Amino acid sequence: MMMAGGSSWDDYKGPARLIIVVAVLLICCCGGALTAVGVPLGEMMSFGKKHYNYQCDIALGPEPGASTSATATPTTASVPESAARQQRPETNPYAELYFDPADPNVTDRDLACASAMKTAPIQDEPWQEINTGPAVSCADDLALRYPEVAGTATMADYARDVIYSASIAGSTGQCTPTRAPTATVVENCGDPTATVASVILPATVGDQGYCGQVVDPKAASPGDLVFWEYIDRRATRVGVALGPGEVVTVDSGKFVRLEIPRDAEVQIKRVLGDAG
Structure with a gap:
C-alpha cells in the first residue's frame, strides 16, 4: 500500500501507523464530519492521537504520574458537544484495533487498550447531566x-x-x-x-x-x-x-x-x- 509522497505503509511504524489508523477510524465513525468542516490532515491526525489516548485513559485509568485526561478531552471548536453526541457510533470503532505483540514499537499500554476496546463503548466528553428515571x-x-x-x-x-x-x-x-x-x-x-x-x-x-x-x-x-x-x-x-x-x-x-x-x-x- 502506498501513502502520500510515495511512502509505503510498511514505512510507518508504531505510533505513526497508529495515528494514521486512528485518523481513518475517526473519518469512518464520524461520517466524514472532520473533513466536511475542512480540518487539515495534520490537525485531524493530532486530534486522532488525542482521541485514542482519551479512550484508553478512560478504560484503563491514566498512566501513573500523568495528569488525568478525563478533564482534558480532545475537543475542537468545529465539533460541538451536541454534534459529537449525535455522531456517536453504535459500536466502538477501536474494537477492531490489533497490535502485533512482537512489534518493538507497540507498548504494553497499547496492547491493554486494544483488549479493553473490545468491551468498552466509545466515550464522549464527561457527561454533565444528572441522571433520572x-x-x-x-x-x-x-x-x-x-x-x-x-x-x-x-x-x-x-x-x-x-x-x-x-x-x-x-x-x-x-x-x-x-x-x-x-x-x-x-x-x-x-x-x-x-x-x-x-x-x-x-x-x-x-x-x-x-x-x-x-x-x-x-x-x-x-x-x-x-x-x-x-x-x-x-x-x-x-x-x-x-x-x-x-x-x-x-x-x-x-x-x-x-x-x-x-x-x-x-x-x-x-x-x-x-x-x-
Missing part, C-alpha cells in the same frame, strides 16, 4: 437496601446485582434485589445510550471498569459506578454512587458507605440509561 430511583433504593436482604457479596457481585435489578425495574414494575445472570455479550457493555432489556456487567471489577460512559464528578447520580485504585491498568475497587458525594461498596466482606474518593484516578461511569 425509574432505573436511577431503583438503584438509589437498592444501593442501601441490598446489604439488608442479600447478605455478604463481593464488590463485583454487588455492582452487578444492583445495576441489573435497577435496569429491569421499569419493565417489571418492581424494584427488588435480583441476582444478575452471567454476562454473555460484553461488547459496548453498560452503554447508557443503547436501548437494552437489561444491563449485565462482567464478573470482575477490572472488566467492569471498561463499561459505561464517563461522568463529571459533579453529575454523579444514583446508580453510577465509581471505580478507583487502578493497578496494572485495571480498576480494583468499585461501588455504586448515591449521588455526587457518596458511594456504597464492599470492604473485607462488609458493606460500607463512604465519600467518593477525590483522587485523579477515580472514574465515575454511567451504565444506566435515563428516563428517555
Whole structure:
C-alpha cells in the first residue's frame, strides 16, 4: 500500500501507523464530519492521537504520574458537544484495533487498550447531566437496601446485582434485589445510550471498569459506578454512587458507605440509561 509522497505503509511504524489508523477510524465513525468542516490532515491526525489516548485513559485509568485526561478531552471548536453526541457510533470503532505483540514499537499500554476496546463503548466528553428515571430511583433504593436482604457479596457481585435489578425495574414494575445472570455479550457493555432489556456487567471489577460512559464528578447520580485504585491498568475497587458525594461498596466482606474518593484516578461511569 502506498501513502502520500510515495511512502509505503510498511514505512510507518508504531505510533505513526497508529495515528494514521486512528485518523481513518475517526473519518469512518464520524461520517466524514472532520473533513466536511475542512480540518487539515495534520490537525485531524493530532486530534486522532488525542482521541485514542482519551479512550484508553478512560478504560484503563491514566498512566501513573500523568495528569488525568478525563478533564482534558480532545475537543475542537468545529465539533460541538451536541454534534459529537449525535455522531456517536453504535459500536466502538477501536474494537477492531490489533497490535502485533512482537512489534518493538507497540507498548504494553497499547496492547491493554486494544483488549479493553473490545468491551468498552466509545466515550464522549464527561457527561454533565444528572441522571433520572425509574432505573436511577431503583438503584438509589437498592444501593442501601441490598446489604439488608442479600447478605455478604463481593464488590463485583454487588455492582452487578444492583445495576441489573435497577435496569429491569421499569419493565417489571418492581424494584427488588435480583441476582444478575452471567454476562454473555460484553461488547459496548453498560452503554447508557443503547436501548437494552437489561444491563449485565462482567464478573470482575477490572472488566467492569471498561463499561459505561464517563461522568463529571459533579453529575454523579444514583446508580453510577465509581471505580478507583487502578493497578496494572485495571480498576480494583468499585461501588455504586448515591449521588455526587457518596458511594456504597464492599470492604473485607462488609458493606460500607463512604465519600467518593477525590483522587485523579477515580472514574465515575454511567451504565444506566435515563428516563428517555
